[in-house]
């Protein structure tokens with residue numbers, strides 16, 4: 001059994017611990033910078049880690065924070081976690097640091113970048129390209145040939161039709177239906193999806 005370290009003792013980490021336990025991993029290190037946190041699912045939480053510790057996943061749901069931790073800590077040995085009850089085509093590529101939850105389907109030649117979360121029951125069809133630090137929430141439906149830019153969060157139950165390009169660091173609201181390309185930094189809600197705000201370069205243009 002291989003030893004896995006998780007950074008971030010969140011609800012998301014609980015799901016990852018259970019995926020690890022149902023595969024070939026044992027979570028031997030759980031790290032969080034909140035000194036008040038003591039344990040999660042009976043695993044002790046530490047506030048420090050040793051540089052030699054190997055095989056990490058950043059177990060934080062927020063895409064921006066996950067990216068900051070990867071940049072700050074430079075933990076090099078990442079792995080990926082794939083729930084045994086997910087269905088992935090043999091031509092799918094999942095990069096390091098990414099996690100795939102129960103019930104997920106990913107079809108032919110789709111690519112998932114580094115440090116992504118593909119959450120419970122999401123469906124990603126053929127030839128999609130999901131860039132790094134993306135979170136695809138539970139029950140999202142993504143048709144063929146869709147591109148999702150770095151850091152974007154697709155909200156729970158959203159659907160995206162075929163061939164769409166969603167930009168970087170966008171937020172797609174829960175239940176939205178995306179039928180047109182989405183520019184970088186946009187927040188889109190509703191059916192059909194409409195832009196309600198935009199943050200380009202970290203500035204919310206609506207404020």
Ligand SMILES: CC(=O)SCCNC(=O)CCNC(=O)[C@H](O)C(C)(C)COP(=O)(O)OP(=O)(O)OC[C@H]1O[C@@H](n2cnc3c(N)ncnc32)[C@H](O)[C@@H]1OP(=O)(O)O
Nearest residue numbers: 119137138154155156171172173174175176187189190196
């Ligand atoms: C395992 C897990 O837990 S995974 C986590 C899954 N989480 C999600 O999917 C969360 C997705 N988040 C959302 O849908 C949020 O509502 C967001 C990000 C789209 C918007 O949040 P905020 O920026 O706080 O916007 P706010 O709540 O102020 O709403 C702004 C307007 O958009 C509307 N709106 C917000 N979300 C939605 C939505 N999903 N669909 C339709 N309209 C919406 C609001 O009604 C409001 O309209 P109004 O101005 O006419 O009153």
